[in-house]
Amino acid sequence: MKNAKGKGAAKISKEALKPVDDGKVGKRKAPAKPSKNSAPKAKKEKKPKKDPNKPKRPPSAFFVFLEEFRKTFKAENPNVKAVSAVGKAGGEKWKSLSSAEKAPYEAKAAKRKVEYEKLMKAYEKKQANSADDDESDKSKSEVNDEDDASEEEDHQEEDDDEEEEEDEEDEDEDDD
């Protein structure tokens, strides 16, 4: 939210990212078979138009963990300024975590997913409206329709809401 240019602009270049031949994890930038057009559907715009209301993907359990991990990592490694360093360290640590450790992160990620779906619904509504003609006038109708979807469901994070990982702890993940 602070700086939307740093990441927002970097991702678009992914289209023309160079393939990694390293036998690491394998970047997902490998075009399997670009028949003709790699672009999903664009008349002339090369990059997907960024919508102001487009819901960004909810951070996966790994990202949730990474957020906290970054603080710890940077706290103990103030000299490290490479984002890749945190990514590598975080990834390694993530694998080291057991299902129980990831449980709280996954739980949060799962909840985010639900919210994401909600945002997606509202987003689709807006898209339908703006796609019609001009969104300037339709602004009043869009809010009228989406209001039912973005219902104030009250945040139920009272006290013991995300503590539901007590019976599913059988898989402790024994490292081979």
Next chain:
DNA sequence: CAGCTGATTGTTAAC
């Protein structure tokens, strides 16, 4: 000066 790059994995959506 300003925008893009890197690295991690997960999740989602399109094909």
Next chain:
DNA sequence: GTTAACAATCAGCTG
């Protein structure tokens, strides 16, 4: 079913 791409981060480098 599978693949591709994007989600954050931040400083450094290049055009």
